[in-house]
Every structure is written in C-alpha cells, then in structure tokens.
Amino acid sequence: MTIDEARSAFPALERVAYLNAGTNGPLARQTVDAMTERLRRDLEEGRSSAAYFESAFEVRKRVRTKLAAIVGTDESKVALTTSTTNGCNVVVAGLGLGPDDEIVTTDGEHFGLLGALAVSPARVRIAAVCDLPPEQALNVLLAEVRPRTRLLALSQICWLSGNRFPVEELREQTGVPILVDGAQSAGAVPVDATRFDFFAFSGQKWLCGPDSTGGLVVAEPEALPIAAPSYMSQNGYDGASFTPTEGAARFDPGWAPPTIVAGLDAALDVRPEGGFERAAEMAERCRELLAERVEVITAPGESTLVSFRPEGVAADVVTSLHGRGVIVREVPGKGWIRVSCGWWTTDEDLERLVAGL
C-alpha cells in the first residue's frame, strides 16, 4: 500500500491538519467498518455460540502476530493489553518489589508509567533529564543506578520533549532489567523490543487502532509473576491455584471486546510501505519550518514528535490553531506545544500549522 493510498482511508485527515497522533491517531474507514461489521454480527447472532468464540480467538491470535512483527519480536512474547498504562502496571506489580528496592526513572515520564511506580513499595529515583540535550541523558541516568536498583523504567521517546532517552545503552551498561514505555515509539519509529526486558505500548496512537488497545512485550514470560490474572491467564485451575497460559498471553488483562480487536486487526493493515521514513522526514521538515519562527525543543532526528515554545501562551495558541483546523496539543507544565507527525502528514499540514502561529 502506498502512502497516498493509505492516507485516503482516513476521513479526518481531509478535514484538518491532524498533528496529534501522540494522543490518539486518526481512524481509517477500514478500521471502523471492521468494528461495525462485528457489532452487527453480535447483534444478530448473539455472543455465545462456538462460532462467536472461535472467530474472536482467531482475531486475537492474528493481532498478536501483527503487533509482534511491528515491534520486532515473537508473538509468544506479546500480551494484548488495554494500554501502555496497563502494561506498566502488569510489570511493576508483577515484579513485587519491596521497600529496600529501587527503581530508576526520569522526570519526563507520563502518568501511565509513573502511576505504577508511585504505588510500588520500592524507592523511586528520578533522573532529571527531560530538559537536557539527549546526549547528556545517559550519564545523569547512570548516576542514579545503584546496587539496590531492581528496575529501570522510562520511555524510549519522551512524550513531553520528543527526545529519545538512551534505553538501549542504559540496559547494556547496567545489566539491570528495563521496562520501556513505548507509547511514543511503537508504530512511529522502528522498534526492536528484543533489546528490552519489558516493552509496553499503545494501539490507539501511532498504530491508529481503536481506543483501549495496546501490547506488552515480556522477554521471559515465565519469569514474571502474574499480578492480576484474567480468564485468559490460565489453561486449567483447581481451587485457588492455576496453570498459567503459555507465553505472554498469560498477561492478557481479560476478554477484549471482539469489536475492538477486529478494529485493531484492520488498522494494522492500513500501514504503508516506507511509513517510518516518511514520518521521520515530515518531522524533520516540521522542525525546520518551526525553527524559522520559534524555539524548537526537540533535537533533530529524535522522533516523530516536535515540541516547541510558542510566542504566546501555549493553551491559547492550541485553541487558536484548533479554530484554524490544526490539531496539536499543549505540553502540560512546560509552556510548550507538541506536534505529532505521521507518515500521513503533508507539507500542506505543516504550512497550515506555521501559518497559524
């Protein structure tokens, strides 16, 4: 599928300059059609025949395989989660850390990860790297890692600045297990999840899936205790003990609506060849155009996000841009605006953005 062919599947892109996939991606007609078809079928045929369950399990399996391919791992390592948040909770709760343990994170994390850390009894050490140039982050992070560090937990791409955090290097140099928040990387940039112990990501952002979809990669599923079992977690139980499902499917948080899974299945087919390259090109073009007018926060070549400091109050500028059909978001607490560039972003979208500043 070419980029133009894929782009034509997204009605919202015809109406606005949609530059906010870091929150929720646009939806393709195929995605909504698949969901609608499944809904109509459930309406007419009910939801408890053997055919209902068989077809739902088939689509779960297909989606697991597709998600695994996108993040460069095997389907046996992938759980079908409801969100990056869900994946982070599965990992942090599963590890069962105690008050003598430490977790290293950054000051540029989303609550989807921070929430799980906040309720862990472990001590959380926060490396102040969000406002640093990307090349300075590694040393600051390494300085927080100590003998009691049991987990590194941070994002691959910072949702605020759009800069990368050095997750691969940090894992390699410390040997400490790492949980990577891939909310702004999976589907946006090439990902090799085999380099991480845990990789949590979202389906509704850069993969343009329905809401409440996502994945969690667990390198060694058998080594992580199941913190919140669902019916999907077992293939046999007796009283209060059970035999876990094979592989990472044991972490599936429950029976996802077949409607939603069918939508994600369709969405994952509307991804053009050369999408990563095009998205990177458009982000770079966005940086260049913005740099002529305002202070750009994101360093070159980092991600598909471009954050900048507008001349006016960020919230007001976001509202004003919205009125001109340009959809971006404010970065809370920073006075920045964040632009999300996808393979679907056009020069015209970026010109509309700049013209609206």
Place this chain on the structure above:
Amino acid sequence: MTIDEARSAFPALERVAYLNAGTNGPLARQTVDAMTERLRRDLEEGRSSAAYFESAFEVRKRVRTKLAAIVGTDESKVALTTSTTNGCNVVVAGLGLGPDDEIVTTDGEHFGLLGALAVSPARVRIAAVCDLPPEQALNVLLAEVRPRTRLLALSQICWLSGNRFPVEELREQTGVPILVDGAQSAGAVPVDATRFDFFAFSGQKWLCGPDSTGGLVVAEPEALPIAAPSYMSQNGYDGASFTPTEGAARFDPGWAPPTIVAGLDAALDVRPEGGFERAAEMAERCRELLAERVEVITAPGESTLVSFRPEGVAADVVTSLHGRGVIVREVPGKGWIRVSCGWWTTDEDLERLVAGL
C-alpha cells in the same frame, strides 16, 4: 418501557431461544446504534478535540450514575471497570494481604475471583458449599472464618449451581470485610450493594451491555489502596506521587473506549419495568418444566439461573440444543447444563428447551 417493547429491541431473541445471559446477554439495537454512531463520529472528527473528551466524560458520568442506581448505591462509590475479574483484582491486590492473612471463599467460584485469590500471598480457605442445599451453606462458611480471616470473597449467586450464597448473613455475623462477586446477580435480581464492602459486577451479562464493561462498588474508596493506577486515578501528580481522584472513580482501570461506554449507556435504558419480577417468574417456570423431566440442581426462588443434570452427556446435549436454536451452556466439571432466564425469556423459549432434551 414494557417488557414487550423492550424485548422487540433484541434481534437475536427473534432467531433463537437465547438462554445464556449468564455468559453474555443479548444486544439491543439501541446499544449497537449508539456504538456505531460514536464510531462514525470518531472516524470523521478524530479523537482529540475538546468536544471529544467532554462528551466522553459526560457519558462516563451518566453510566456511573445509572450503574449505581441498579445496584442501590451512590455513584461516588462506583468504579467503571472492564469486568467482574477486573474489580476482584482491584480489591484483592489493593488490600495487600500478607502470608499470615486468610481469605475465605467457596468451591463454587469463577476464575474471575479465584485468579485474584490465587496470586494473593494470603492463605485461601475454601468452604465446600457448592453441592449443598443453600440453607446449609452459612454454617459451613462460618466454620472457615478464623481470627486471621481478613477477607470473605465469594459470589452472591453461584455461577455453577444458580444457588445463592449467604453473603449478607456472613458479613453480618463475622464483621469481616466482604468482596462479593455479583456477576450473576447485578441486573438479574435486585441488589443492595451497600450491604457489602466490595461488590464487583459485569456489564455484558444481565445488563446486556457491550463486552468489557462492568462496575466495582467500594464502600470506602479512600480506605482501599490503588493497586494499578490509571490516568483516571489521579487529579494531580508530582514525580512518583499523586493525588487520587475523588471517590471510587480512582479505581477506573483506564480510558474505556467511548464507543463501548456509549453502548452501555444505551443498554441501561432498555430495561423494562417489572423486569426483575418477570425474570424470577420465568426462572421458576423453567425449574418446573425441567423438574418434570430431569434432576434440577438449583433450589426454588434462588436466582435467574437454572442448572440441571441432563440424561445424556452435557456437552452433547448443549450442542444438540444449539442445533435446535436453543442457547444454553455446559457447567464445567459437573455434568450439568445451565439455563439463564431473563425478563426477555418467553414460555415459547422454555418449551423449545424442554422439547429439545
């Protein structure tokens, strides 16, 4: 809305004798229409405008209020969960019990509850009450309660036998906090959740909502630690600490798809006057008809489930009935078949069932 008016909204009921709401209820046209409408809107308008979020929060609030009314409590005590399982995990993980603590449950529980107990470090004591007449269950349960019992965790209506467990009496006589699995009671029979510390229930069964919907009632939300925070859990955070959302909404496991919430909102309006009474009448009629032919397991007046022991192999009988357009399910490990009677069940449905045995 009369029962006939409500019934006409469910196309599946015209095709088959649908007697399996204990697994998944039938879907109403209004439910699917509301979902489809929301999907079309997300397709055309995208998913990140202020209007998108405002309308999604509005429908969340409306659904929370409606669910609270159905189980007889206040909306501030209700979390919007994805399932009964999800609610059970929220409670058991939140309590943070240790290896010296004990939980009392029964031998008639679903894995949705048992899974959460299985991964708790607490010792689980299982009262063998599933095969007893309902009036004998209380004493057997009380005998398992000891000074170290920190939680009673059992269903209000047993998903296998259809009999009630004495949850109110057990709570009153022991004073021990109780988690009630309401999967087979909420929407099926009148429920007063204020009598319990925790009440977890499903939206897709007796309430005829979309998949992955449910509720959790927490009598004292501030007293239960949050085990798996989502963005919905906080209204402010700083590093790895946060201010919890007011009330039980802090336990919302994440951003439910607005499509799904809109469907549940519509489903909760397709509930006729006198529904509980009609469902009880039909279950009683079902018992009587079956008792003329087979051994009925469920005692009279217990619930809207009727379990019986067929003359042949249960799985075969279920398949044979399915071929005659009668949808029931096998009870695993018991050799029983379970019939779910709703307000929508007709004499004709029951006659088809009996004729197919």
